[in-house]
Amino acid sequence: MKKTFKRILYGGDYNPNQWPREVWNEDIRLFRKAGINSATINVFSWAKIQPSENEYYFDELDEIIEMLSRENYDIVLATSTAALPAWMFKKYPEVARTDFDGHHHKFGQRHNACPNSPIYQKFAGRLAEKLAERYGSNEHVTCWHVNNEYGGECFCENCEKAFRVWLKDKYKTIEALNQAWNLEFWGHTVYDWDEIVLPNALSEGIDYERTAFAGMSIDYRRFNSDSMLNNFKMERDAIRSFDPHTPITTNLMGTYKNLDYFKWAKEMDIVSWDSYPAYDTPWSMVAMRHDLMRGLKGQPFMLMEQTPSQQNWQPYNSLKKPGQMRAQSYQTMAHGADTIQFFQLRRSAGACEKFHGAVIEHAGTENTRVFREVSRLGEELKTLGDRLLGAENPAQVGILFDWDNYWSLEYTSGPNKDLKYVDQIHQYYRYFYEKNIPVDMIPADADFSKYKAVIAPVLYMMKDGMQQALEDYVKNGGTLVTGFMSGIVDQSDNVHLGGYPGPLRELAGIWVEEIDALAPEQSNTLRFTDGTEGVCRLLCDIIHLEGAVSIADYTSNFYAASPAVTKNSFGQGTVYYVGTQLEQNALGKVLNLVMASADVKPVIDETTKLEITCRTISNQCYYFIINLTGETLSIPHIFTGKEDILTGNVLTSQTTFAPYDVALVCEEKK
Amino acid sequence: MKKTFKRILYGGDYNPNQWPREVWNEDIRLFRKAGINSATINVFSWAKIQPSENEYYFDELDEIIEMLSRENYDIVLATSTAALPAWMFKKYPEVARTDFDGHHHKFGQRHNACPNSPIYQKFAGRLAEKLAERYGSNEHVTCWHVNNEYGGECFCENCEKAFRVWLKDKYKTIEALNQAWNLEFWGHTVYDWDEIVLPNALSEGIDYERTAFAGMSIDYRRFNSDSMLNNFKMERDAIRSFDPHTPITTNLMGTYKNLDYFKWAKEMDIVSWDSYPAYDTPWSMVAMRHDLMRGLKGQPFMLMEQTPSQQNWQPYNSLKKPGQMRAQSYQTMAHGADTIQFFQLRRSAGACEKFHGAVIEHAGTENTRVFREVSRLGEELKTLGDRLLGAENPAQVGILFDWDNYWSLEYTSGPNKDLKYVDQIHQYYRYFYEKNIPVDMIPADADFSKYKAVIAPVLYMMKDGMQQALEDYVKNGGTLVTGFMSGIVDQSDNVHLGGYPGPLRELAGIWVEEIDALAPEQSNTLRFTDGTEGVCRLLCDIIHLEGAVSIADYTSNFYAASPAVTKNSFGQGTVYYVGTQLEQNALGKVLNLVMASADVKPVIDETTKLEITCRTISNQCYYFIINLTGETLSIPHIFTGKEDILTGNVLTSQTTFAPYDVALVCEEKK
């Protein structure tokens, strides 16, 4: 159990610097009313704090911190390094990024620094240091927030040079590099490190999503992720030199592709993230992102940002309906959050986020639906106190999520361009979500032995050690589910020769001779051993059994009667291999078998459309019961007679859950 | 009444320079036959007239002007500055533009000059001067046509410097600029004018349609419009120094986005424009563009270009059907045109407009349908004489159209990306069009007191003085119709704080607490006080009545039962607020109420699908009766027994209007 904070942080991004002083006082009055106890400040103030190369100006920030300290706020103090001052671009154009098309940028937007610019590094490090020196000993500074939503990439000359250094460090010799990237192909052999150029539109990039040399482009992604991580570490270390204890984070973005968050999380004290589902994002996807964020460190996380009402940068920014923000906040906590923070506390009057919702809207009053809903939640969280802080989310099932696989799978040229990593993972996740079976999202190097079942779809890239780890896991009784496009390549995107699925072949007891690709208008059918039928799409492995048994055969195309889904015993354990993209209900049939044989249980025995999640702490189980459907649902029997902690009401067999209704029930662990 | 010309100019773009001399003679023969009395010349001849930096060659142009003068043509003399000579690009690359992506261009296409290039300005001014000096005293030169279809934009270094000067002139201090653009947001504070960069893809431009700092991008649009307007004024003044009287114009392009035509029109003697509807453009949109062009100066305009038959640059260039060109020409006159000019008189043999229709087609003869239709119209216009020249288009309704709103509304990041300015305006216009209720398109600073009703949809940006002007108007008995996304921001795109619709809140007697966004597949329903129902989409204001009454409430979503459309009494007047995008028939219900209460009348009392428009001069009313539908329509009773001026026939109760039929009836004003 890890308790990072003393209370549930309830607050969010706050930019008093955008407003005159009289507004600050009104803010404090309103925050108090809403139960706000925390504020994230200084996210975008570099230009204000450092008006020129040698001047620093902290007066305003001093005042803000003083005001918040006076109110006993938990201050989340950002380092402001995510948006560089205009003067820096003018004086040092190298701090700007060069984009995928090769254009070097000028001042504008944010997240615009070249991660490998020595000038940027120098100024950013110095700023973090100065902030830590000045505010690190303030007890109200509860958390450091480095930069903001790291992301993007740069293709400038400084990055090109740094890439060569990174590669030399990784591969040591130019021969090893030629080998790793298979540069003999298309006559790409290089003889010197400085013949290497960054893979963008001017070189190997076919377009932003496609590359002629996946090995190179994957390494570039690793390099880019590492470069930004180095930026983070540099700021973190600068802070640590003045403030030895306050936790340091940076806000992540769920399944954001560009950064290997598992690697990042190792360097962060606590994971925080910004949750912005679109109006049509499935709730299972929202939950999966939370579980992924919790999984990064296997610990509770911070919800650094969510909107109280509306976003602005989606194509269609629907309002959150009454109760929705509350329900969504509890869903977040249910999946591991120890804080609820908003972007933002007061709505900006101008620039591109002025249509983004806030606790205090442009009307400027407490007389809004949004404010009332925020206040109600504030009240409840106060009642809840610290009892849930640090609580765990026990799970018997682990789903493997891996950025190397994310990148490499989506760089494949063939067999089917519609293959998307997150969607593939989410299809499996959704099954467990709908069954209320808790899941951990786990990295490729996880300790699998903690799980009754490990789900590893599209495990395209099997890096060194993974075969051994998976074999050990299954041999000792574990259940592994994997499937098409797995075991194909090594860490450099070179094929594991000798027959697919390469290092999984013996484990799965099959050989995949060929992989058929279906266009969107095409599908195949299959039949399960119980006689029921199903439909599949996208890709169809043509499988030969090598010890496994078939649990579903194709019934169409020239490979009709050959196995589509198989099961293999290996040591004490079992491996399921799903050779094609099943429709959701057909996948459900397979996973029902898996759960039965692996003896995996849902949180409660009853079937319900309510989302039921359980967090445990000491010997308590906290059940979050949330209605995220559009219908009114009845209560599961198991909860009748229990108290809803949030309202103090006792749940009866007559209790129903209207859309967005929530209850929280606590029981002794059995 | 303003009579610019002595007769209806009937002609168009003519490029004899593309042809050998023998063709010129044939042209004259054919023009005579077609009733052509005017030609627009010298539109693209700079390279011919000025073969190098210090040489000018006017012999050919002399000959053309002599020939046309001999024939007593009204010459519309262009200055040729819209396409620069190739040698100028070679010698002075700065004359080319830099595009949104940051690419500096080379010689090519047209409208390719950087408006802030001193070299371009010098050469263009000198050319206009030389032309005016040489031909300004020729009485056949009836109109000057500066440049051609000004448009586009430039992001070069000269423009960047000029932008800083423009900003300094506008904002005086850097603090005022920081305030106006809310640069505290995302830490964009600037300390020096030369830290400002143009907002393109290398800086604040997210893509061509989107920006991180709308305030900056709107100012850039104003600056760019002003820059080109300065080019126009420079040429105009150069001409004026030699020719004190001949009217000077440049051809505009309807609802073209980039230039603030209301501002431009103030500098032009007469508005001219080029009308190019696509095969599927609604006739109401065509009419609206004409009304907008008339509204720019509140005066008759020139139709500088239309095709006699076919365009070439649309995706699908359908032929105008028999009678269509005639009907469309009369529609143009009905809405305020005093000239009918074609692009073009003879079809080019080569280059990219060779598939654009012309009076003389590639066949080169008078034996074509197109030529016959042009000749018939020429005959009619001759008969019509000068009686309609300068006639007015009286209207009781003004629809507000404003380029600042056009730009700012479409730059909003949120709530709904499908919000398009012209479409929103057109939805209202269409109602009046279909009812044959005449409308003026009016600027934000119009004299509203002339109108019984002022329609101001999506009045997103309310600039200084507008609140006062609208309040005065309504207080004195006016009727104002406005609605969602109105009153939101000031001239710098910063929100009018204190609750939407800001400066319209008291006027409309409502407070809009929230704005919901609907995706394309979503809709809400509403019910009018008379019990009828309607459907709405796109955006839904959640409205609180503050003195207004509801005339329609939502019946779906969580804001069911809250007002969707309201009506408020203010002083002697009334304000209607339409809080959501109604389907056309539902909007019609609202506007029926408005027209009834404001006592606005259509041109004739009878309901008809014919377009009926009225122009008045002295004490005469001219009714243009045009069938722009695909069906044959019966005659309104009021016109039976009247003479059709165009044919001399008397209209009887048996008279029907086949598709594209037209009649023109004159009556004494009552």
Add this chain to the structure above:
Amino acid sequence: MKKTFKRILYGGDYNPNQWPREVWNEDIRLFRKAGINSATINVFSWAKIQPSENEYYFDELDEIIEMLSRENYDIVLATSTAALPAWMFKKYPEVARTDFDGHHHKFGQRHNACPNSPIYQKFAGRLAEKLAERYGSNEHVTCWHVNNEYGGECFCENCEKAFRVWLKDKYKTIEALNQAWNLEFWGHTVYDWDEIVLPNALSEGIDYERTAFAGMSIDYRRFNSDSMLNNFKMERDAIRSFDPHTPITTNLMGTYKNLDYFKWAKEMDIVSWDSYPAYDTPWSMVAMRHDLMRGLKGQPFMLMEQTPSQQNWQPYNSLKKPGQMRAQSYQTMAHGADTIQFFQLRRSAGACEKFHGAVIEHAGTENTRVFREVSRLGEELKTLGDRLLGAENPAQVGILFDWDNYWSLEYTSGPNKDLKYVDQIHQYYRYFYEKNIPVDMIPADADFSKYKAVIAPVLYMMKDGMQQALEDYVKNGGTLVTGFMSGIVDQSDNVHLGGYPGPLRELAGIWVEEIDALAPEQSNTLRFTDGTEGVCRLLCDIIHLEGAVSIADYTSNFYAASPAVTKNSFGQGTVYYVGTQLEQNALGKVLNLVMASADVKPVIDETTKLEITCRTISNQCYYFIINLTGETLSIPHIFTGKEDILTGNVLTSQTTFAPYDVALVCEEKK
């Protein structure tokens, strides 16, 4: 009859350099088993062969050639110049291309050399020379394969300079150039050659597909095609100086747009090409491409590349079904191939083509379906021996295909953007394909007299001499079919004035007054003289008969009752003019009439869905009978009792053809 090789080459691309030596031995074992007798090598080895400016290293290639020679392989030896070494880009950045947007590229991908770079030319020529000197006398080197899939284009400064030289050579005077490009239009007159810039996105290019000056852009395409052809000729001549006899080819790409293959073929000893239909490419399109490749020289061609199973660079890379590769190979031979070569013999382990099928898959064994199918075909080809080598494809119908028309038709600005050259040609081809009527694809300067009917759809550009040639052909009894968008422009894209279809007007006996464009949702109807009806789209010519008779009139739109399809007698011959895009069955009605009147016969009299093709040699006819439908088909009576050469079986009236079944029957010519 031309017999280039001693046997049917059966093999394909082979890159042992990507593999360790032990794999080479295994390769040889497997190739032997599969009946492989040929290998294409050294396609991408420049970087390996020339590690730096002054070093050459041939040891590995020596070994490979030695190994293949030992096995008595027919070696297709490539020159490796299609992908430049990385060091060359580093040292000489000019060797890279500048793309359409004006970006100069760096090292990356392949086919990346500027064709007008003197550095590239020097190094490429020297490499070809060295290879020829070293291996030209090896009798196993059966064919030289210069470069690989020439394509793309370059817009760099070297190309700009070379373009000016090319233009000067073509036009001699700047006046002639101004005239040809109609530069008077839009004031584009140039006074000096160096005012000319390449037509890309920075100049005349509206986008990649559209241009402001088609005349210029077409000349650029000719220039670019010539530039690459010069690269080819340079290598060819370098080879010839050491190896006087071995045939030299380069692999083409069917209807690839950028290169004028008819011009290229004149410089090649034998045409070779790479056939990569997508999963949904109609078989008639596949056949048309083969016929086009055969037509380039009017001789048998090499199938240089096809996949044995699966591609990787299509969006959806379906497997070839059992039998499909065999059927497709015979279809290729049926249309003129004398070789069957695969890309590739062994699948790459890494880089972007690793999901492209190969004879030896990643499994590395002979125990795959693909390997078995390759082996079966190898067996059959061995049995077949050399009897078919050099056989002809007699045809009574020629379909005109012309790159100048391809380019110019698709550059037209108007009337309809959906007009695509290859689709237009294919619509006609498909008719003949489905009737089993053999067709030659012929160039604009073909000897038409060889054909009973010449089909020339969208003959938009009629160059000098074509009118005379077509008139002579028809006068002497030929049948010509042409139609809308024909006879419009001359070689410079300037209109043939005097009425469409210009030089075809007298021949067709019609005048096209106007050309209507229909949007995709629009169509017109027409009625044939026999009373049957049809539907047409895209474009509708409005036709006046000038001697011709109508065989179908429009029945809708304002030109209802005017002719849509006409027939004209001219001398001894007949001209059909199809004035609109007919639906396939309506076009079939017209072409049935044409075939009847021209006395053109299918290969066999019977109607069948089988593809029946005939190749003749000496006095033998070889009938390829192939089922490319998804249904089982019965045998045509004419083949009952004949022996299937491939199996030795006698075909009986009970014989049926399952999908992908093939038979080959030989008969004496009658």
